Amino acid sequence: SPTPLTLLGTGDMGSALGRAWLAAGHPLTVWNRTPSRTEPLAALGAVVASTAAEAVAANRLVVACLLDDDSVGAALDGADLAGRDLVNLTTGTPGEGRSRAAWARERGARFLDAGIMAVPPMIGVPDSGAYVLYSGSRDLFAEHRATLAVPAGARYVGEDPGFAALHDVALLSAMSGMFAGVLHAFALVRHEEVAPRDFAALLVDWLTAMAGSAHTTAEQIETGDYGKGVVSNLAMQSAGNATLLRTAEEQRVSPELLTPYMELMARRVAAGHGGEDVAGMVELLDRR
Numbered sequence: 001s002p003t004p005l006t007l008l009g010t011g012d013m014g015s016a017l018g019r020a021w022l023a024a025g026h027p028l029t030v031w032n033r034t035p036s037r038t039e040p041l042a043a044l045g046a047v048v049a050s051t052a053a054e055a056v057a058a059n060r061l062v063v064a065c066l067l068d069d070d071s072v073g074a075a076l077d078g079a080d081l082a083g084r085d086l087v088n089l090t091t092g093t094p095g096e097g098r099s100r101a102a103w104a105r106e107r108g109a110r111f112l113d114a115g116i117m118a119v120p121p122m123i124g125v126p127d128s129g130a131y132v133l134y135s136g137s138r139d140l141f142a143e144h145r146a147t148l149a150v151p152a153g154a155r156y157v158g159e160d161p162g163f164a165a166l167h168d169v170a171l172l173s174a175m176s177g178m179f180a181g182v183l184h185a186f187a188l189v190r191h192e193e194v195a196p197r198d199f200a201a202l203l204v205d206w207l208t209a210m211a212g213s214a215h216t217t218a219e220q221i222e223t224g225d226y227g228k229g230v231v232s233n234l235a236m237q238s239a240g241n242a243t244l245l246r247t248a249e250e251q252r253v254s255p256e257l258l259t260p261y262m263e264l265m266a267r268r269v270a271a272g273h274g275g276e277d278v279a280g281m282v283e284l285l286d287r288r
């Protein structure tokens with residue numbers, strides 16, 4: 001029979017997770033700082049606890065989906081975690097994941113940190129592509145895998161409790177670059193006779209075609225050989241940036257989302273790496 005569990009936090013994401021567990025028949029106890037936000041889940045059959053401590057006491061498996069790491073500490077302050085399996089679906093940094101794991105261990109709980117790679121409408125929808133990255137206690141993951149996989153795919157990335165956040169934030173950071181590029185592209189065309197919807201179709205095809213370059217980047221970073229299999233060398237790309245900047249000027253668009261990347265490229269070329277690929281620029285980002 002489906003494992004009963006506790007959910008702390010019924011915001012947009014927590015509520016989506018809760019609906020998925022209820023729909024799959026899992027008995028669910030919920031708590032939220034603002035009680036009114038638990039009403040939709042209560043209407044679907046969730047038991048509402050009046051304090052976080054009471055919610056934690058109700059089930060061995062406890063899932064937290066709160067705003068940030070501070071809110072996890074605030075919510076669980078005073079709850080008895082001994083013997084609990086705490087799964088933290090709150091977005092945080094790798095460092096926060098590691099200290100939250102130590103904090104949970106001190107209180108006698110097994111701990112998994114997690115990073116949700118989805119937006120709420122994708123949760124509980126088969127084939128939506130939604131998944132959650134988990135790291136920390138391998139035993140906890142193995143034991144509760146089926147329950148954790150109800151709202152979204154479950155991917156375990158290692159025992160280091162910082163790894164889920166590390167992978168999550170690395171993916172989100174890549175997404176930021178993509179969103180910045182997409183915004184700049186729309187800014188260039190939007191006052192022209194270009195239908196945004198038609199342009200979007202071109203953008204998606206182009207970005208999809210380019211995304212595979214990450215595999216080449218991986219090989220070059222693995223070997224440290226940034227000159228291997230170069231298709232578009234840095235010197236050529238850096239020279240091409242002038243065209244991108246002049247076009248921005250012609251279209252009266254601020255280049256501010258592009259220039260930091262271009263400046264880094266110019267520095268790498270100036271340091272004598274013009275024949276290499278962009279992957280070598282990672283050396284300029286390294287602050288170790």
Ligand code: NDP
Pocket residue numbers: 008009010011012013014015032033034037065066067068070071072074075089090091092116117118119120
């Ligand atoms: P919401 O803003 O909708 O909900 C935030 C939740 O945190 C609420 O339950 C809120 O309670 C609670 N909260 C905030 N501060 C405190 C506190 N000091 N003590 C106790 N509870 C607190 O956010 P989401 O549900 O969308 O996000 C939750 C987590 O999921 C975040 O870490 C977010 O990064 C992550 N996530 C969200 C995605 C999204 O697209 N929404 C995508 C991927 C991850 P109250 O109702 O009382 O304010």
